Amino acid sequence: MSKNKSKTAAAVMTQRPLKKRIMDNWQLYAMLAVPVLLTIVYKYIPMYGIQIAFRDYKASKGFTGSEWVGFEWFLRFFSAPTFWRMIKNTVLLSLFSLLWSFPIPIILALLLNQMRFHRFKRVTQTVLYAPHFISTMVICGMIRIFLSPSGGLINLIAGTSIDFLTESAAFRTIYIASGIWQDAGWGIIIYMATLANIDTSLYEAAKVDGASLFQRICHIDIPGLTSIMVLNLIMSAGSLMNVGFEKVWLLQTDLNKATSDVISVYVYQQGIENAKYSYSTAVGLFNTVINVILLILVNKMAGRISDETSFI
DSSP states (O other): OHHHHHHHHHHHHHHSOHHHHHHHTHHHHHHHHHHHHHHIIIIIGGGGGGGGGGEEEETTTHHHHEEEOTTHHHHHHHTSTTHHHHHHHHHHHHHHHHHHHTHHHHHHHHHHHTOOOHHHHHHHHHHHHGGGGSOHHHHHHHHHHHTOTTTOHHHHHHTOOOOGGGOHHHHHHHHHHHHHHHHHHHHHHHHHHHHHTSOHHHHHHHHHTTOOHHHHIIIIIHHHHHHHHHHHHHHHHHTTTOOOHHHHHHHOOTTSHHHHOOHHHHHHIIIIISOOHHHHHHHHHHHHHHHHHHHHHHHHHHHHHSSOOSOO
């Protein structure tokens, strides 16, 4: 009934003249104007430069003066010797990160929500949040120290002297585990806020009916988190091809490139180090298009499974 009422109210609102709606809510539109303007200036206007992906860009000739080459740079990227390796590494790193990183904040939020010792709960939350505020460069420095073959914590515990960062097979585990450690605590904030808004009478009714703790979590907490879980999943899928450049760049070595060679690092190397601006722009544009396609597909799939989507 509540959904039908909200749909009816929305239909009535959309039937009113646009000018009337703007006049009635001018304060909200005024507040919205600033971020919209900033988005246009910093996000949309720079898109004019995307055309260099289809040109042989020369800085002296400018955007429009450079020769139009069509899809030449895209074809060169598709025929690059490391193309399939970069695609494979980018997809696998993103998928494994999503597989392991997505459920952990949910589990932590459910566990923290059941804590009744508030002081211990606050301390635990602080400990979990703290790594998020450490810069990626510092995190990578700590990882190198922990994994050092001479005196590293992991090697001291295991009694070995392995240089893990030169092992291709270990790179994905290092990348994903460090990402969970750094971001899982921060990710629980939105889930904790959602759990705090669940009607407490539901818990009281469940206790009266004899529901166990596990049953309350399954039938009250998890359904309450479903909408935000779906939304986060859609947004995560939309950035599937955007493997974090900074961490990969800082942890990459010549010996682990078999699993650490990803598109974002390749774009940096071609664009900044080799000054191939058109080529790197084409590669970055290809990456963005794939992300947009994935976002739309996951959004459609989520819309069929539930009523939650990120856009219409």
